[in-house]
Amino acid sequence: MSSPATSNYAVESAVIKAPLTSVWHLIKLGDFSKWWSALQSSGPASAGISNEADVFEWKFKDGTTLHVKQEEHSSLRHSISYSVLTAEPALSYSSVISTITLFAVTSGAEEGSTFVQWTGSFSSDADVGVLEDGKYKRREALADLAKAVKA
Template sequence: MASNTAIPTSTSVVESAVIKAPLSHVWHHIKLQNFSDFWSALKQSEFTKSQEETDVVKWTFNDGTELEVKQEEHSTLNHYITYSVITAKPELTYTSVVSTIRCYSVTSGDLEGSTFVEWTGNFSSDADAGVIQDAKFKRRDALADLAKAAAKK
């Protein structure tokens, strides 16, 4: 049997946070073209194409990485957005990823008036453990940045 040095890993990541700001303050930031307004890892986020069915936004990270992300779904009623990466410079080491951000109002308890935010990523089976860990920590950092931005509103 051939030796495989790859580390078996899940191909999904889920990060979440309770943000001490009302849902309206948090949801206001969850537009692909506005991510650079709160996410400190992004230098710029801008529309590249607006098609009849969907929008494509280019994210330019501080390290020079560029991603074109396509909005797959968006619900202002249920407060979620789903997007996929369609191009990347440099090229990704995996085939695909689809991510969803969902926001829920916290309606009771000590954190009433806050917002629960969940950010998932489902990667193709060729994503390795390093990719999943990187996605985990990027989401954690972005959620912390989102909390700061939402508190300012």
């Protein structure tokens, strides 16, 4: 019996009651531990981890360590994309590319706020549990980001 087909794309979003410039200032891969409570530390990866440029090490409080590579950074689109190069313990799937994009809310009740969208495009070998975990972690991180902006 084959497993049910799943979408390997996760998207979470939130409206953060702060101007886009205040939120965008925090969206740097090496600074995520300043606002994401799940992270113990984040910063440039040690020499020798990868020959790639723009590689950062994220150490989570649960003991997981990720080496993430910044794939794209756009100050024009207020967007950053990153992939996971290595993980300890190893991931149960081949790859994921995540993108965080910010949009200014320009009218309506939330005018002056920032709409933040955090997506994850997982390889086809990622199962439903991986997608659910990614969804939960993104929601938690977005809540932490909103708290950090208000602080």
